[in-house]
Amino acid sequence: MMTLAQGTVNQTYVIRDVEAKDSMRDFLFTLGCYSGEKVTIISKLASNFIINVKDARYSIDEGLARVIMI
Amino acid sequence: MKIALAGNPNSGKTTLFNAITGRQEYVGNWAGVTVEKKEGPLKPELNREKADVTVVDLPGAYSMSPFTSDESITRDFIRDEKPDVIINIVDSDNLSRSLFFTTQLLELGVPVVVALNKYDTAEKKQSSIHLDWLSERLQCPVIATIATKSAHNSGLKQLAAEAIRLGLSDYRQPAPHIAGTRHAATEADFEKADKKRYEFVSRIVADVEHRKVSSASQTAQDKADRIIASRWLGIPIFALVIWLVFSLSQAWAGPFLADILVGWLDAFQSWVAGLVSGVNPFLSSLLVDGIIGGVSAVVGFLPLIMILFFCLALLEDCGYMARVAVVMDRFFKRIGLSGKSVIPMVVSTGCAIPGIMASRTIKDTRQRRTTAMLSPFMPCGAKLPIIALFSGLFFGNQGWVGTSMYFLAIVIIVVSGLIVRRITGDASKESYFIMELPEYRWPSIKRAALSMLVRAKAFIIKAGTIILICNAVIQILQSFNWQLQLVGDAPETSILAAVASPFAWLFIPLGFGLWQFAAAAITGFIAKENVVGTLAVTFSVTRFISVDDLALVGGAGEVGAVFGIGAAAGLAYLVFNLFTPPCFAAIGAMRGEMESRKWFWGGIAFQLSMGYTLAFLVYQTGTLITTGAVGTGFVGGLTAVLVIAGVIGFFMKRGSKLSESMEEGVHFAG
Structure with a gap:
């Protein structure tokens, strides 16, 4: 298992776990970002990651990328 | 009749609201612009039946699950104000996430009409959605819309007609069959049910949507982002x-x-x-x-x-x-x-x-x-x-x-x-x-x-x-002294000067310790435009913008000299x-x-x-x-x-x- 922050650009991974605290974990869930779902890293910018989950693009910071386990 | 507009953030709810009510509410192309619900009557040309229709624009929400969302305005509104119809605005390019919220709306018993908005963007990306199949699976009307267009093919007329038809009937929306959603009570139950909900949505999307290009593939937009939002060039x-x-x-x-x-x-x-x-x-x-x-x-x-x-x-x-x-x-x-x-x-x-x-x-x-x-x-x-x-x-x-x-x-x-x-x-x-x-x-x-x-x-x-009144008040206050006599050419003896002078004294170390500047700063709290207006009145220079020399502030030297700073x-x-x-x-x-x-x-x-x-x-x-x-x-x-x-x-x-x-x-x- 590794974190999304360690992933490579243009790769699609299956989410294994989201280790954020409750409210953030729940919020990610409503976006379709939870264990078993797919996530694609689109690019790494300044200190943010652009990811694709369920046909939508999000910008997340490194901290959040580190708690999404793939 | 009350029609509620609900949907994910940035799905175009306020744009659609403006289009069908003729209002001009503030829109922006990002999530979370609308923070309060807004109401307006439906445009007469969309309301053939002449029914009494109020449209309510709700802030965007991703979910209504009791344990997973803070966006409770939607839930509270639907529970307390009982709309007759819900128009669920769905971003056509994002069915797999948006329909999650749709399934929750379908469970409320209130008739739902799905507006597949931004339909033109989806078409441009060569993805096709089978509207009839989607409508059948959700058991509610589905209408393709382009809220940014006012033309006849934008689908808005049809959407309004369908919503009014359902609102006038006593139709009760059937809920989709998703295991575990009905009797969920604890947080764990809800999470389980919500996973089933997502599975339900995924199955529908797999059947009704055909994408030529996967959303996960790199696009020109992603390339642009790498420059526009990059570490050094941003x-x-x-x-x-x-x-x-x-x-x-x-x-x-x-x-x-x-x-x-x-x-x-x-x-x-x-x-x-x-x-x-x-x-x-x-x-x-x-x-x-x-x-x-x-x-x-x-x-x-x-x-x-x-x-x-x-x-x-x-x-x-x-x-x-x-x-x-x-x-x-x-x-x-x-x-x-x-x-x-x-x-x-x-x-x-x-x-x-x-x-x-x-x-x-x-x-x-x-x-x-x-x-x-x-x-x-x-x-x-x-x-x-x-x-x-x-x-x-x-x-x-x-x-x-x-x-x-x-x-x-x-x-x-x-x-x-x-x-x-x-x-x-x-x-x-x-x-x-x-x-x-x-x-x-x-x-x-x-x-x-x-x-x-x-x-x-x-x-x-x-x-x-406001500004007119403030300027009139300023003019009056600088024309009279406390004995209510006209001060004529000595405005420094006026009521305004007397009131503003103590503040002006505080401004001496800032370089503008004149009562006129103090008065302008104070009227600025009523409206910031007043600063310029009050300066114009107190210094008697109304011509900040010169007509003669095509410069914004003409004769800058003269005005500067009048200001004395x-x-x-x-x-x-x-x-x-x-x-x-x-x-x-x-x-x-x-x-x-x-x-x-x-x-x-x-x-x-x-x-x-x-x-x-x-x-x-x-x-x-x-x-x-x-x-x-x-x-x-x-x-x-x-x-x-x-x-x-x-x-x-x-x-x-x-x-x-x-x-x-x-x-x-x-x-x-x-």
């Missing part, structure tokens, strides 16, 4: 964009248009002056100099404001602002805020009131309050005339003056954020940031023009009411007006969002201290550089600034002790 690009906006508004097109307008205003003023030449000199002066002169001094800047609003609307529409939030996140994190706080600040560049209200989408209380407190530091449209006047007077209308005020505002926000973080003893290490990135699109000139006209109308109404003091006055507390209406919004007396009064005190300190530093440093000696009242001002610094330092020290004794909290910016 900030320079943002600076360039802001500079272009300011140059266009203040140096290129703005002054040209302003000259034409001021020509008309001058002609009008002379015409009125001719009409009233025989009457009582006080009354004619009240009308001609006070009311018409003061108001037209403000209205003269209207073209500049309109161009600014037009450019801002284009920027908001194209999707760039969400990228600015990404670029800024890095810096905002250091001050205990997140990129989310950028949106309220960007909105504040138009007007601080919706900006402050936009902070409501920030979940963390401390971050929300700090954002509401710092957002008004961004120069709003009403502050533009002040910037234009002083940059014209002392710096030859350069675009860089406005741009630098923007960036100064950002620097001040960052510094203030650090101070507030220390005062509140925030020790959170973790502050997550997540934001949906909307797709770039060509901004619509029509929408930008409409948004500009709406704001211009509001500005003219303000000029004709130098460039350093002028800049200090500009800085003071930009970075003190905002107008009363925005202060009211601040109190509303902060929901704490302590934060509110602390915020006001902080903003006042910031304005005073900055103006002091600007004036004294400027004077030292230009003349080689410090300016007037240096010792007194320095004492005041040191006292301010001491008080802030004390609170910061107390705050950091507080944080050491507290357990490390974890905050979320989601």
